[in-house]
Amino acid sequence: MDKTNRHFISGDDAVAFGVKLARPQVISAYPITPQTIVVERLSEMVEDGSLKAEYMHVESEHSAISAAMGVSSVGARAFTATSSQGLLYMAEGLYYASGGRFPVVMMNANRSTALPWSIFGDLRDSLSQLDSGWIQVYVEDAQEALDMMIQAYKIAEHKKVLTPFMVNLDGFVLTHTYEEVELPEQEMVDKFLPSFKTPNKMSLEKPMNMGFSTSPSDNMEFKYQQHKAMMDSVQVIYDVDKEFGDQFGRYYNGMIDTYCCDDAEVILLTLGSVTGTTRVVVDSMRKQGLKVGLLKIRYMRPFPEKEIQNVVKNAKVVGVLDKDISFGFEGTIFTNVNSALVRMQSHPQSYNFVAGMGGRDVSKADIEEMFMDLLKASKGEEIERVKFVNMGVEING
Amino acid sequence: MNRPKVQEFKKPNHIDDYPTGPGFDGGHLVDKNAGWRTFRPVIDKDICVNCLVCYMVCPDGTIFKSDGKVDVDYDFCKGCGVCANECKVNAIKMVKEEL
Numbered sequence: 001m002d003k004t005n006r007h008f009i010s011g012d013d014a015v016a017f018g019v020k021l022a023r024p025q026v027i028s029a030y031p032i033t034p035q036t037i038v039v040e041r042l043s044e045m046v047e048d049g050s051l052k053a054e055y056m057h058v059e060s061e062h063s064a065i066s067a068a069m070g071v072s073s074v075g076a077r078a079f080t081a082t083s084s085q086g087l088l089y090m091a092e093g094l095y096y097a098s099g100g101r102f103p104v105v106m107m108n109a110n111r112s113t114a115l116p117w118s119i120f121g122d123l124r125d126s127l128s129q130l131d132s133g134w135i136q137v138y139v140e141d142a143q144e145a146l147d148m149m150i151q152a153y154k155i156a157e158h159k160k161v162l163t164p165f166m167v168n169l170d171g172f173v174l175t176h177t178y179e180e181v182e183l184p185e186q187e188m189v190d191k192f193l194p195s196f197k198t199p200n201k202m203s204l205e206k207p208m209n210m211g212f213s214t215s216p217s218d219n220m221e222f223k224y225q226q227h228k229a230m231m232d233s234v235q236v237i238y239d240v241d242k243e244f245g246d247q248f249g250r251y252y253n254g255m256i257d258t259y260c261c262d263d264a265e266v267i268l269l270t271l272g273s274v275t276g277t278t279r280v281v282v283d284s285m286r287k288q289g290l291k292v293g294l295l296k297i298r299y300m301r302p303f304p305e306k307e308i309q310n311v312v313k314n315a316k317v318v319g320v321l322d323k324d325i326s327f328g329f330e331g332t333i334f335t336n337v338n339s340a341l342v343r344m345q346s347h348p349q350s351y352n353f354v355a356g357m358g359g360r361d362v363s364k365a366d367i368e369e370m371f372m373d374l375l376k377a378s379k380g381e382e383i384e385r386v387k388f389v390n391m392g393v394e395i396n397g
Numbered sequence: 398m399n400r401p402k403v404q405e406f407k408k409p410n411h412i413d414d415y416p417t418g419p420g421f422d423g424g425h426l427v428d429k430n431a432g433w434r435t436f437r438p439v440i441d442k443d444i445c446v447n448c449l450v451c452y453m454v455c456p457d458g459t460i461f462k463s464d465g466k467v468d469v470d471y472d473f474c475k476g477c478g479v480c481a482n483e484c485k486v487n488a489i490k491m492v493k494e495e496l
Contacts, residue, residue: 101418162417200420207423214419221415228412 005183011174014142014181015081015107015167016041018149020051021189022105025076028056028067032086033119034171035109039081061086065093065104072102073210075198077153080104083171084111084125091129097164098133098226100211101200103156104164105149106134110272110323111171112358120359121171122323123271127300127332133226135165135233136300138272142179145169147250150189154240157196161233163226170273170323172359184248192247230302237299255304257296260286261311264293266374267348268319269308269337271297274362278321281367292371297333305340312341315348316378319370323356330386349377355389366390400461400470401426434476436491442466444488451480451489 009017015038019027027046029039045051058064064080071078082090087108097104108126112118126136135156139145148167156165169175202210214222238254245251257275260282261267270278275296285292295311295318297304312318318341322331329335334352341347353370356362366389377383388395401424409415438451447467452460456477459470469480481489 099419199417208420209423209425210420212419212421218415221409221412222419224412225415225417 005185006180007183008178009142009181010037010176010178011142011145011169012037012109012176013041014146014179015149015169016045017181017183018146019079019105019107020045021184021186022079022150022153022193023051023077023190023195024053024079024105026054026056026067026071027079028058028064028071029080030058030061030064030082030086032061032083032109034111034121034175035081035083035086035107037175038107038109042079061090062093065090065097065106068104068106069093069097069100069102072097072104072198073100073200073202075196075201077157077196078102078104079106081107081109083109084113087125087129088113091132094129094132094134094164096211099222101162101226101229102164103153103162103196103198105152105156106164106166107145107149108166108168109171109175110138110168116358118358119171121173122357122359123168123333124324124357126166126168127324129166130301130332130336133163133230134301135161135163135230136168137166137298138168138300139174139298140273140275140296142174142177142181143250144252145174146181146183147244147248147252150184150193151240151244153196154193154244155233155236157198158233158236158240159199161229161236162199163229163233168272173273188247192244234302237302252298254307255297255299255302256307256311257298258311259294259296261293261295261315263291264315265291265378266317266319266371267293267295267312267315268321268367268370268374269295269297269333270321271300271323271333274321274323274356274367277362277364278367281364281371284364285368285371290371290375292375300333300336303336303340305343308337308340309344309347312348313344317349317351317374319351319353319374321353321355321362321367321370323354323362325354325357334386351377351383352386353389354386360390362390400458403427403429403472429472431472431474431476434471434474434494436476436478436493437471438469438474438476438478438480438489439492440467440469441488441490444486446486446488448485450483450485454479454483
């Protein structure tokens with residue numbers, strides 16, 4: 001491997017480099033911790049001329065997504081980035097972008113939602129937007145973040161997809177941690193990612209009525225189209241993953257990734273950076289002869305229903321690690337996983353671990369505790385269905 | 398004054414007949430639209446000097462020329478009266494619609 005293309009950079013830097021390689025024509029964004037470095041780097045690249053793009057200093061996240069849609073509507077490539085309250089402020093525009101079939105690409109730094117105010121990480125921001133019609137991928141490290149910025153445009157702009165794409169990085173744990181990252185050659189990225197061609201182009205030559213309203217007699221058809229495009233994106237995700245791997249040497253296995261699942265009796269399902277910690281725990285527990293496995297969910301939308309069913313079919317028990325909670329029910333990832341499980345002829349028991357919210361660390365010991373709970377359940381012992389892990393105080397009794 | 402014509406709306410049979418997202422060719426009219434008009438602008442062609450200020454200000458593009466004279470497309474005029482208000486030679490009068 002060519003060492004000259006390897007850099008020691010943060011997750012945010014990796015995103016900025018990935019975006020630069022994808023050659024967006026316009027970046028419209030509003031800074032918010034822990035996303036800020038992304039847009040700072042991009043503005044520097046625009047300033048020094050290394051990235052030929054317009055940088056729009058918009059007044060809010062609502063404007064950031066609105067501007068990005070305008071960019072996309074003239075057939076240009078748009079990038080925006082946000083986090084937490086910024087994503088929620090953008091929420092109205094998220095639905096416009098997906099409904100308008102504008103393949104905008106966004107980086108979201110996963111961060112806690114207020115109140116209490118916190119700049120630290122969890123998944124309650126993006127998981128609250130699962131129904132906004134955006135493709136959502138969650139990455140494990142800085143290299144995957146960079147690579148997914150490039151893949152994101154290729155998938156989003158595919159003529160069968162035309163759906164906006166959100167790349168999620170855990171706040172601080174990924175955005176601000178420095179890792180060695182390989183930067184692909186611009187020439188190779190250009191070959192992999194040709195310029196964007198839109199079927200819905202705002203132009204004087206062929207005037208269009210864009211973003212119209214519909215009566216009840218046609219509205220559902222447009223929503224069905226969005227659903228179908230998202231379902232069709234699954235195959236595109238696999239194809240792009242393979243093409244990317246063939247060209248750049250890194251494969252991500254598409255919708256999910258697995259680790260030691262083949263003979264696993266219990267499997268823990270994770271999203272994002274905590275996957276890395278879980279790999280280490282699986283290694284040490286395997287050394288003790290415990291049959292534990294890891295399933296990393298990469299995409300939350302489209303949801304890897306068949307992939308999960310296929311991997312867990314021989315397991316006795318599965319656990320889902322949620323850095324979020326849907327108050328009054330359970331973790332949102334857990335709900336989605338359960339929905340996939342019940343459509344199996346026979347399915348493993350499932351348990352939910354709520355952890356790492358508001359930036360609380362999820363340690364190796366925490367994950368080991370989760371696996372030990374799952375192993376207990378696999379032997380018929382009763383364990384909590386939804387367990388809050390590493391609470392600082394007693395919550396029972 | 399290249400006004401689009403009303404075309405018959407064909408309800409799509411298959412989902413693929415719908416456009417990708419809510420966008421379609423501009424000027425695709427499928428129906429007349431003037432039902433809520435209370436007053437109609439009537440141009441006195443003897444006074445009108447064909448200056449086309451009304452054409453410039455009409456929000457619905459209903460002003461056109463017929464035989465060299467300015468006219469109003471009542472299939473789409475909503476009766477807002479902007480043309481009558483702006484006419485420099487007072488050639489346009491708003492006349493109450495008969496029900």
